[in-house]
Amino acid sequence: MKDIRNFVIISHIDHGKSTLADRFLEITNTIPRNKIRPQYLDMMDLERERGITIKMHPCRLSYKKHGQEYILNLIDTPGHIDFSYEVSRALAAVEGAVLLVDATQGIQAQTIFNLEMAQKQGLVIIPVINKIDLPQAQTTETKKQIANVLKRDANEVLEISAKKGINIDKLIDLIITKIPGPDGINELNKPLRCLVFDSKYDSFKGVIVYVRVLEGKIENGEEIYCLTSKVKSKNKQVGTFSPELMPAKEIKAGEIGYIATGIKEIEKIRIGETITTLRDFKLLGQKIMPLSGYKEPKPFVFLTVYPEKSKDFDLLKSALSQLKLNDASLFYQLEKKPIFGRGFLCGFLGLLHAEIVIERLKREFKIELVISAPNVVYKVILTNKKEEIVYSSFDWPDPAIISETLEPKVFLEVMTSLKYLSRISELIKQRGGTAIETTSLGQDRLILRTEIPLREIITDFYEKLKSLSQGFASMNYQLSEYGRIDLVKVNFLINNKEEMSLAMILPKAKAEREARNFLIKLKTVIPRQIFSVALQAKIDGKIIARETISSFRRDVIAPLYGGDYTRKRKLLEKQKKGKMKKKSLGQIRIPAKAFLDAMRTT
């Protein structure tokens, strides 16, 4: 089994992971050269349109060296912080990680975050510096930064260009020599234990689980048993990733592959499940210990999703459960206060995540949706001392019985260089960050640490940070505690009709300004009508801001907001503008994405 190498490629967003994966596909002839399109593994339409990886992508490669054949199981991972749960799960399926750093950007926040996760998992790290072909590459500097962080010699950092294919063979040599093969041949004779690290639904084959086989083996058609959910089933197929599903006779210890479980009851399969064979289970029962699985991710942002047509409720329910199979970081539950008929409260790891899920629901399941404004989770202490958790503005209690309001805070880390320190500190202060601490990482690299309200950073903070620093700043955050703040509910009216889905919870001190900004944004995302439309914001029964959309003129195209988290302007420009579906809300047609866009740029 020495000839197998399982590894992930990890990095900050855009540092070139998927481009490097292309070179691996090419050099190993997994995909013929003339068939490779850039970022080949990014197969979802959404990934291609946005130029970012959203899902992890496993692929099995075979490589020959000095007459010896190796199986290289690669998993490409996303770099954006909203998809870090994908990275963490991929790490548990491999022995090594290629840590990629863009030579023009240096070490960034997710470089460190992903590296630390990989180190905790005990993986062998291969440090690699990418994009050395670019004239602005700061190869020596960046190498020093990496050496510093890893406490290794700078000479150990391999220089490559994923785009130009420079030094890819050297990287493969390092992967083969440095990353250990999976545990010994003895594991093969043990009862089957495999870890489910991803899954998807197939209407013929049932739930398809992506597994790392740790011990034993499983043959095509054999009966399986899930140790946690206690479900059994006869598998419909086993195989590996080519990167498409490639059926095999069996998959065995040390390998990464899939099992088409034949199970149709989606809720019975969870990420992190341990699968064995029914035969082994009958023989050994409780002696087969479940693997430790995964920690559930904690959602940061919540919004409520309703089907536009109430008859689509069951469709939405089944869509969410199928999507959850393929996106383990998605949280959803039935909305307890069904204001627009029945809907679901959904939790996400960030606004980009929310946007992707809404878009996938529309595209993959063809459901038209009405969504509420996104919120963080607030807490309200009532006059009777009871505490209420507020997931959406619908839950906001009557102001007369509110005694105290609290909001979640996060520990924020911003990585940048000295040049931008004062501007970034200023931004952090404006957004309510306190006690900014600065640590030097050497080579002009700094980390700023602060505590800041979560709601301040899920909107446009990241984009502001990027523009202040000309792209040379990145961030990461973790939930800390709740802090006191005076909050109010702002209602919005369109043509004098209150639109509950637009209502927002805002800090009292900022409510008026933010509500006004939101109306201005709303004005740009609501398509013009044949009549003029009044937009108003109201707090405690008092109108505090007003905007008017004048009536329709022929040549007007409402400007759309690209949701540009990716900084891939070119790609976004290519996106077909104006194709967004319009949502019906009262008599006015509003693009569903408008809420997210307007919220983000408020």
Ligand SMILES: Nc1nc2c(ncn2[C@@H]2O[C@H](COP(=O)(O)OP(=O)(O)OP(=O)(O)O)[C@@H](O)[C@H]2O)c(=O)[nH]1
């Ligand atoms: N010049 C140059 N450009 C590169 C190189 N590697 C990647 N790129 C470019 O960098 C951009 C990002 O590349 P991707 O491969 O999508 O980056 P990624 O790390 O997979 O991004 P995410 O999956 O979204 O985190 C693309 O425009 C690539 O063409 C390189 O070696 N040289």
Ligand SMILES: [Mg+2]
């Ligand atoms: Mg990628």
